[in-house]
Amino acid sequence: MAEEVVNFKVTIDGIPVEVAPGTSILNAARQIGGDIVPPAMCYYSKLEGSGGKCRTCLVKVSKGSEKDPRPMPKLVASCRTTVMDGMEVQNITSPEVVEARKGVVEMLLINHPLDCPVCDQAGECKLQDLGYEHGSEGTRYEFERRTFERIDIGDKIQLHMNRCILCYRCVYVANQLTNSREHGILNRGDHSEISTYIHKALDNDFIGNVIDVCPVGALTDKTFRFKSRVWFTKPINAHRECTCCSGKVTLWYKGEEVLRVTGRKDEFGEVEDFICNTCRFDTKKTADWILEAPALLDEDSVIMVNQYAQFNPPTVIKEDDKLQLANEEQLARTERLK
């Protein structure tokens, strides 16, 4: 039998959890789940080297470890700080963290165009959620926002640099999933921008994944552009035989029609498997796919508003025989979808 790994005991907001050595504070918090999970805009567990940039996941380490109980002097990025045995972390219970996070959200929004009404990402945008949950109403910024021209990178993807929060996720995708380095950051500071090598079109089997990893509406699927608001579409998990990827995807239906195809995302918005461009852009008929079940999203997500899986008749129906009888058909449908 292999040597037994001694787990580290960590406390996050007073909740203890045991995790393997080398786990980051963020991943330890994700094991606990719930409200105490710090938001993460740039960290992406499937992308090596990601994280540490957006600073929304800042937490306070009030006790370094069992051996060295001194607190850490500054707030730390929980996605890039590994746990120590006996570490005590404060997230939402620390006013300092809440304050700093509010500051980060405000900073992220000062140059964001706030064009949510015409943004395809609205409804599944991490920045919207972040602003709603951790930000303050109103901004104190009164200057002109930085703007860029929209550019097409390839015929299927549009880059809307104004919305970008420079999380670098797409850069990591391009570097790690593709062979050539054609996609990166130009310039410095608040004038830096995501770009390709001299407006080169990104042409690669897996480049469509930059759309999935983008937390905001900076990289959008041109085949889905302005087809529908995401909350009017219904996600269904499906798969197909694919020669270059796992073929496991989520189809987004509106009525009979598949409006778009994305990777399957977990509760933290990260895709389970990266999918190829053929699956994403070229196979948009139900006949191309073997359907599985409705995709489960975060219950609070606006997309779940008209989800099949979420259809639960009000409890009052279940308790009342007359109502039950009157709604027989509806109840049966619920059971079927459970």
Add this chain to the structure above:
Amino acid sequence: MGRKLLLQHINEPGIHTFDVYRQKGGYRAVEKALKTMSTDEVVEEVKKSGLRGRGGAGFPTGMKWSFLAKPEGVARYLVCNGDESEPGTFKDRFLMTHIPHALIEGMIVSSYALGASVSYIYVRGEMMPQIRILERAIQEAKAAGFLGTNILGTGYNLELYVQPGGGAYICGEETALLESLEGKRGNPRIKPPFPAIAGLYGCPTVVNNVETIASVVPIINDGGDEYAKIGIERSTGTKLISASGNINKPGVYEIELGVPVEEFIYSDEYCGGIANGKTLKALVAGGSSVPILPNNLICKTISGNPRLMTYESLADGGFATGSMMGSGGFIVFDEDQCIVRNTWNFTRFYHHESCGQCSPCREGTGWMEKVLHKIEHGQGTVEDIDLLWDIQRKIEGNTICPLGDAAAWPVAAAIRHFRDEFEWHVLNPKESQSRNYGLAHYADPITAVTQ
């Protein structure tokens, strides 16, 4: 007259050439270290000397060296940080221009101590003449057998390379420097791991400032104990100060640490007093990123003691009433200077130089610049001053690298000490466009606070 260790022979004609430098006792340290000392002994001497990093943070050099990981079969690197770009600091450029062999000699000794067989001098791209000077100096040293294989017949090999940077302030941050040296975009890395464990190409690396490395030469020549006798307490040795601003004699001065600030500003040996018979208004003691001090906190600390040119004394009083030694960029302001305009200028620099990797610094530096521009041009409100304070507070400490702090501190200190000048700008928008606030009450003596 203080002792000069680095600039002792600076006025010697031809000191930039190998022959003259050697005649004046140059490369003795290489001979001594390589022939008579073990690597650990060299590190031990540097530890004994109490030498602290001259790049800004003031971390003890010997300790930094002893942290270097030494796994078997993995290369180690010494990288010299010649990316000097802090506004107000120009000492390294001076050293590299006029006495390049001091740096080369220090590099050889330090590389030997750390067991590096390839070392780099990373120089800011704008300093092309200095890069050529250093390359020539390396050629000369190589021809004389002080570089290359089997140096002085001791079996020690060292190759030294000069690498021009792209001219970014951020590449003076050690991990951004390493990224840039590797040929990537100069973004600071997220620490840990520290360069002592995984630095250049993933190997253990020490990054030291130009002046720090040059200071190793007198330490080896005279011994660490002798070096530690100069200076006060934990601030040992001599330090190059780049003095600029409204003084009679701007320039690079080598001082023994412990010289009173008052003497440094007014003595004819150093700055020679304030130019044109004006009065001192404010001082930035260690390069643009350190907190600015008003007249009444410059020569005396808040507890009434004379302020000395040491790491501790300059920082006395913390950020509330003190400043920092930083990299030794000594900028003096007379009564005609506008603090608001100066703060705006500094912020403009940090806005331009922020790498854009982490959000508080990327967005916050630009925001601060815009607010300060507004105040400086007579369009500000009192709320803007509070807003500015809040923005700097949200940047400080929340960023990947110290650039965020460096951008926040000068703004914080300017508001802390010169708030009424900001308010005057806001409340007298027209007047503030035609004249300066002047000295006001900033020279009024403050009663000493004793603890």
